[in-house]
Amino acid sequence: MKRARVLLADDHEDFLAIETRLLEREFDVIEKVGDGRASLEEITRLRPDILVLDITMPVMNGIEAAQHLHASGSPVKIVFLSVHDDPDYVRAALAAGALGYVVKCRIASDLLPALRAASADRSFVSPCITLE
Numbered sequence: 001m002k003r004a005r006v007l008l009a010d011d012h013e014d015f016l017a018i019e020t021r022l023l024e025r026e027f028d029v030i031e032k033v034g035d036g037r038a039s040l041e042e043i044t045r046l047r048p049d050i051l052v053l054d055i056t057m058p059v060m061n062g063i064e065a066a067q068h069l070h071a072s073g074s075p076v077k078i079v080f081l082s083v084h085d086d087p088d089y090v091r092a093a094l095a096a097g098a099l100g101y102v103v104k105c106r107i108a109s110d111l112l113p114a115l116r117a118a119s120a121d122r123s124f125v126s127p128c129i130t131l132e
Contacts, residue, residue, distance in 0.1 A: 005027070005046070005047075005049045006051075007032075007046060007076075009035070009051065009054060009057065009065070011034045011058055022108065043074060052081050053066060055084055062093075066078050066093065066096035077099050078097055079102065079114045079115055080093045081102045082103065083104045087131050094123070100114035102114045110127075
């Protein structure tokens with residue numbers, strides 16, 4: 001079975017390293033970038049299957065980047081990985097076209113299931129978040 005190709009976008013090197021370690025057994029991490037604008041450029045160049053995107057980043061935040069991708073008709077599947085556990089952020093991410101939303105404090109338990117779900121065109125939100 002073909003492994004999904006993943007682009008990581010986060011402005012914290014420590015989280016990029018953690019994400020890479022967690023994902024590399026099941027997914028091909030093809031690039032890591034530190035801001036939303038760079039993620040758009042690399043998606044155009046590399047055409048990953050999945051984008052793991054932080055919200056709060058310099059140059060362009062993750063919600064704006066996801067909105068650009070969604071509006072352009074990009075087929076990339078988006079999973080947010082954020083410190084924000086406020087349901088308003090989750091709703092904004094999903095409205096911008098994301099399939100998944102993982103809270104960083106649950107990275108070890110939720111990131112792999114979120115990417116597996118996105119690969120199958122299913123949604124995933126960290127269970128600690130209540131959307132009413």
